[in-house]
Structure formats: structure tokens, C-alpha cells
Amino acid sequence: MVNVASSFRPGQPPAPHLVLRADAGGLRGSGHVMRCLALAGAWIDAGGTVTLAAAELPAPMAARAEAEGVAVVKLPVAAGSPDDAAATRDVALSSAATALVVDGYHFDAGFFAAVAAAAPTCVIDDGAHVARYPVRWILNQNAHAQPALYDGKAGGAELLLGGAYALLRREFAAPQATARRGLFATFGGVDPHGASDVFLDAYARLGAAAGIEATLAIGAANPDAERLAARAMSVGVTPARDVRDMAVRFAQAELVVTAGGSTLWEGCACAAPMLALSVIPEEAESAAALAARGGCRYVGPRAGLAPEDIAAAIAELWSDAPARAALGRNARALVDGQGAARVAAILKGVSTPR
DSSP states (O other): OOOGGGGOOTTSOOOOEEEEEEOOSGGGOSHHHHHHHHHHHHHHHTTOEEEEEESSOOHHHHHHHHHTTOEEEEOOSOTTSHHHHHHHHHHHHHTTOSEEEEEOTTOOHHHHHHHHTTSOEEEEOSSOOSSOOOSSEEEEOSTTOOGGGGTTTOTTOEEEESGGGOOOOGGGSSOOOOOOOSEEEEOOSSOTTOHHHHHHHHHHHHOGGGOOOEEEEEOTTOTTHHHHHHHHHHTTOEEEESOSOHHHHHHHOSEEEEESSTHHHHHHHTTOOEEEEESSHHHHHHHHHHHHTTSOEEEEEGGGOOHHHHHHHHHHHHTOHHHHHHHHHHHHHHOOSOHHHHHHHHHHTSOOOO
């Protein structure tokens, strides 16, 4: 991890600089940081530079960010605290940030107001859970995102809502169509709520007679990776550690089983037939809304599901090829994979929302 000041060279015209504020690890999972890194990739592709400021960040995720050309700054503060706001503001000011992006459920209106003075600020939001948003932009990429969610909260903020603004990495911009085979399960880079074990319980109940070849993605930052890999093999599932070709995996799968977070939009871009469960309330709302638009099959919140419920849902969708094909078509119609580039252009002030 580097000091932000070290990434600027005196005497050179400054490139547009983006500061991202997000955390990962523990119960936060990895989704907030991963979608910020998708935006970082689009910003860098357009000739800019990026800093990720984090109070909590597993080493594998920091390494991944740095490999993408993102400077990583560790903030020695409690995440979401007034000290965090001051440190984030300092990073934005010292880097002469063109824009600041904040992503996480632990940030509140006071935090937004404190940092927004340092640079034009975009909040990545999933559920309008904050009383007010004193910022320049609000980005909610979810299927349930509607202007009414922000009535009385947005002030003068510009709303960037829906799948057109889904923040997906470069690989999802133009996924390659391919013959589909097997089941692919993924529950994020950290999987803090143990959804992988729930899936393995369900798969074990399907039995060998189901004839479903399955792979489980296990993130590099998952603290339980070794045990999960061993357990997957014990029930006939192939473990895939630190997967870097997610678009290929989605494009090749006959069925994707996943949680209801940002992975849903990756699957949509790849026209993947998806079966989703949710592990937090924000995911439940998002997955249910996508299902209502025909973009996935939603089986419900993890806490209320027995392994037999998930096994039955997998078996039903696996046996219905027309239903899977329809899910894939509907999903692709909602997300074109260009959201990160679209948002980067808006934050730079060179484009208007679609």
C-alpha cells in the first residue's frame, strides 16, 4: 500500500483522478470494493488515475487493486467514523480528486456531507437507507431502483438508477457466447454469511443421480477457503480458487447459483440463467425485483431456506431448458456491460446520463 502523494509526478499535467472509499472483509464481504474496482478499470482505460482508500481490506484484495493500477491507501481509522471522514477528505484534497466515490452501508449523511466538500461526490447505494444524501450523484444499479426511493432524500443529487449503470469489470463489456455446460456457484470473494456451505448442503442432497456437474468459486480473501475446497470435493463439486475469468464462467454455465448482490449484474451481462438466494436484506429486495422482471429465479433469504428447498429449486430449473433460456434473455436485456464506462464519463463531466 502506498501514500497517495507518491503517485503524482510534479511537472506533469495531472490526469483526472478518482478516489474510491470502500471496505471489504469480515461481514462486509467483497462486493463494495469489487464494483468500485470495476469503475476504476473504466476510469483508467479512459486515461485517468485511481486511489482506493480503505480502513478494512484483506491483503489479497489490496494486491488485486494494485495489479489493476490502483494506488491503495490504508486509513488507520474506524470505518465510517468522523476520523474516517477527515482522512477520506484529506486523500481527496491531497490528490486533487476529480471525483470521490463512497460505497458502503456504514457511511451516513454526516460522512457524506464531510467528504463532499473535498471533491464532487458519488454515493453508490443499494436501498436509500440514509436520511439524506448531500452529494452530487447517487448511483443505485439495482432492479428495484426508482426515483421515488429518494424522494425527500436526494436534494439536488443526480440519480443514476438501474442496470444501465451496473458497475462491471472490463471482461463483462463484451462476453463471448459459448456452449453452456454445468452449474457454477459463486457467493462473493469473502462469503461472510456462509452461503457456500448452504449450497454444498443442497448439492449433497441432489445426489449423483441428478447428473449435474458443478463448480464452486472460492474467493482468495475467503478465510475458510481450505475447508470449503475440501468439503466441495467430498460432495462431488469442483472447487475453483480465486477465479479471474468470471465472465467466461458465467457465459459457459447452464445454471448459475449465487447470492443477490453485484454478481447478479455480472450474470445478466453474460445472459446467464440464474438461481439466487439472499444473505442480507438489501440483496433480498434486489433479487426479488430482478426476478419480477424475469431476470433470475429467486428462492428467498438464506436464513429461511432448508437445503432441500434449494436442491428442489436447482432440480426444477435444471430440468427446464426453455425456462433457463428465457431467464438468460431477460437478464441480458437489462444490463449491457457498459455501466462502468458510462459512470466514469459522467463523473468526469464529459457525458450525460443515458
